[in-house]
Amino acid sequence: AQSVTQPDIHITVSEGASLELRCNYSYGATPYLFWYVQSPGQGLQLLLKYFSGDTLVQGIKGFEAEFKRSQSSFNLRKPSVHWSDAAEYFCAVGAGGGGFKTIFGAGTRLFVKA
Amino acid sequence: DSGVTQTPKHLITATGQRVTLRCSPRSGDLSVYWYQQSLDQGLQFLIHYYNGEERAKGNILERFSAQQFPDLHSELNLSSLELGDSALYFCASSVGGSGSTDTQYFGPGTRLTVL
Numbered sequence: 001a002q003s004v005t006q007p008d009i010h011i012t013v014s015e016g017a018s019l020e021l022r023c024n025y026s027y028g029a030t031p032y033l034f035w036y037v038q039s040p041g042q043g044l045q046l047l048l049k050y051f052s053g054d055t056l057v058q059g060i061k062g063f064e065a066e067f068k069r070s071q072s073s074f075n076l077r078k079p080s081v082h083w084s085d086a087a088e089y090f091c092a093v094g095a096g097g098g099g100f101k102t103i104f105g106a107g108t109r110l111f112v113k114a
Numbered sequence: 115d116s117g118v119t120q121t122p123k124h125l126i127t128a129t130g131q132r133v134t135l136r137c138s139p140r141s142g143d144l145s146v147y148w149y150q151q152s153l154d155q156g157l158q159f160l161i162h163y164y165n166g167e168e169r170a171k172g173n174i175l176e177r178f179s180a181q182q183f184p185d186l187h188s189e190l191n192l193s194s195l196e197l198g199d200s201a202l203y204f205c206a207s208s209v210g211g212s213g214s215t216d217t218q219y220f221g222p223g224t225r226l227t228v229l
Contacts, residue, residue, distance in 0.1 A: 032215050043116060043204055043220030044157075051215065090157065094214025101170055101213050104157040 002027045004093050004105035012111040013081050021076040021108050023091030032094040033074040034102065035065055039087045047089075050074065061085070086112045117141065118207050118221035126227045132193040135224045139186055139207030145169070146188040147208070147218060148180055152201040163188055164211035192226070200228045 003026040013019050025031055032051050036044040048059025055067040065076045074091060091105040117140035127133055139146050148160040150173075159172035163182035174180075177195075182188040192199060202223045208216035 034217075036220075041222075043118070043222050044206075044218075045116070045220070046217050049217065094212075101159055101162075101172060102218065103159070106156045 002031075002093055002101075002103050004091050004103055006089075006091055006105035006108045008108045009106070010109040010111065012113060014113050015083050016080050019076075019078045019081045019085070019110070021089050021091075021110070023074045023076065023105060024072050025074060025091070025093045026072065027093055031074075033065075033067060034092040034094070035059065035063070035074075035076050036090045036092060036104075037061075037087050038090065038107075044090060047076070081110075081112055083112045083114065086110055116219040116221065118205060118219050120203075120205050120221040120224050122224060123222070124225050124227075126229065127195060128229055129195055129197060131195050131228075132191065133195065133226065135190040135192070135203050135205075135226075137188045137190070137205030137207075137221060139188070139205075140219055143207035143209050143219070144186065145208045145211055145213070145216065146182055146186070147206040147213060148174075148188070148190050149204040149206065150201045151204060151223070152198075155201075157204075159213075160190070162213045169211060170213055195228045197228050200226055202226075 005024045034049045035047040050057045088107045094102040119138045144165045147162045151157045160174040162170040180190045204223045205221045206218035210216045
């Protein structure tokens with residue numbers, strides 16, 4: 001069965017520091033992978049997605065993610081964090097080949113300190 | 115602003131009651147998805163409608179039901195409410211009918227509090 005694990009419930013980084021949020025998935029075939037961000041009191045917004053091709057994916061707001069099949073990972077990175085990046089981040093996996101569900105991880109809450 | 119609207123924004127009700135949450139998808143989107151977000155369960159997929167037809171069901175209780183109308187708006191009905199139903203309910207929409215590959219655009223959510 002598909003599953004998504006985000007090992008870090010929360011992470012604190014200093015403004016200007018680099019960020020990496022971890023995501024591991026479980027799926028038999030090539031997965032469709034997403035990262036969403038949820039700001040307080042808001043709905044989710046898509047940051048980036050990976051379906052195929054180049055394993056390094058660029059997204060909005062300066063984020064990127066790298067798909068590593070051998071590690072079943074899809075970690076999200078940003079070279080320099082801004083205070084406005086404080087939010088909750090969700091990794092998600094969708095079944096390919098006609099599947100109809102997207103499964104979300106539990107989320108990682110990012111705190112940014114000045 | 116994603117273009118997906120949800121009403122009401124907040125809802126407070128009592129156990130045993132029934133409520134209806136409403137969602138209007140983005141213009142041109144044919145799919146509507148419903149999710150429940152709670153502290154203990156996280157973000158759980160409930161149900162997906164595409165162009166008026168049910169496409170997929172997730173962890174939706176029998177006390178909950180949904181439909182998508184000809185104008186593509188959707189309603190989620192929650193009945194015999196229990197304290198544990200208190201959560202944020204999100205609606206999302208997408209252009210196509212695949213819940214696994216389409217980019218989903220989320221509404222701001224309806225916060226339901228059951229007292």
